[in-house]
Amino acid sequence: QSALTQPASVSGSPGQSITISCTGTSSDIGNYNYVSWYRQHPGKAPQLMIYEVSNRPSGVSDRFSGSKSGNTASLTISGLQAEDESDYYCSSYTSSTAHVFGTGTKVTVL
Amino acid sequence: EVQLLESGGGLIQPGGSLRLSCAASGFTFSSYAMHWVRQAPGKGLEWVSGIISHGGSTYYADSVKGRFTISRDNSKSTLYLQMNSLRAEDTALYYCAKGRGGPARASDYWGQGTLVTVSS
Numbered sequence: 572q573s574a575l576t577q578p579a580s581v582s583g584s585p586g587q588s589i590t591i592s593c594t595g596t597s598s599d600i601g602n603y604n605y606v607s608w609y610r611q612h613p614g615k616a617p618q619l620m621i622y623e624v625s626n627r628p629s630g631v632s633d634r635f636s637g638s639k640s641g642n643t644a645s646l647t648i649s650g651l652q653a654e655d656e657s658d659y660y661c662s663s664y665t666s667s668t669a670h671v672f673g674t675g676t677k678v679t680v681l
Numbered sequence: 682e683v684q685l686l687e688s689g690g691g692l693i694q695p696g697g698s699l700r701l702s703c704a705a706s707g708f709t710f711s712s713y714a715m716h717w718v719r720q721a722p723g724k725g726l727e728w729v730s731g732i733i734s735h736g737g738s739t740y741y742a743d744s745v746k747g748r749f750t751i752s753r754d755n756s757k758s759t760l761y762l763q764m765n766s767l768r769a770e771d772t773a774l775y776y777c778a779k780g781r782g783g784p785a786r787a788s789d790y791w792g793q794g795t796l797v798t799v800s801s
Contacts, residue, residue, distance in 0.1 A: 572742070572743060574725070574727075603785065605786060605787070607787035607788075609726070611726070616776060616791040616792065616793055616794065617718075617726065617776070617778075617788075617791055618791075619787055619788065619789045622781060622787035622789070623786070623787070628789060660725065660726050662728070662787065664785040664786075668728075668740060668741065668742055668743060669728070669731050669740035669785070670731060670740075672718075672725060672726045672727060672728055673725075674725055675726070
């Protein structure tokens with residue numbers, strides 16, 4: 572099972588919106604609505620930001636939203652803030668091994 | 682408050698074995714799937730293994746299949762990962778994570794990790 576493909580880095584200015592893509596296959600993203608997104612600050616454990624494509628856990632800002640089209644999922648961060656600077660990972664359920672993570676995206680706030 | 686506390690990591694020679702534990706509290710452990718996820722130094726997250734609530738089904742990444750065994754003791758609210766035939770590429774911080782329900786669902790709580798270093 573290969574990792575899902577994410578851009579290595581995405582950047583934006585404070586207040587702007589950015590979108591991180593996550594591309595998989597018909598064996599994972601394309602066939603299941605179990606796509607999730609995690610944020611990981613340096614030296615910290617990952618934090619769940621989006622589950623089942625577009626749902627936010629309690630306590631996560633509504634500036635974070637998720638979507639999916641075909642084999643590609645997306646995470647959009649609107650009203651970018653300095654605290655959003657972090658690493659972001661997508662994940663999907665997969666028919667082969669159960670779960671697979673994306674390659675990770677470093678978000679930089681300019 | 683949900684808490685996950687991993688232990689058992691350390692320095693081990695290639696070919697050796699190690700057992701990781703994850704003590705859970707603050708939720709009904711027996712009702713949720715659990716997972717192990719690892720992160721090699723400076724690298725991304727890699728899902729390693731998962732187990733359903735009652736332990737009847739287990740799942741493994743291809744990279745560890747046949748070498749690692751996940752298990753759980755619901756009476757002790759503890760998750761385990763038995764790691765055999767360890768390789769240098771298994772060096773990583775190993776996280777225990779709680780699933781939101783069944784095995785397909787996301788992980789909503791994570792421990793702080795236990796470091797495994799495979800080196801001679």
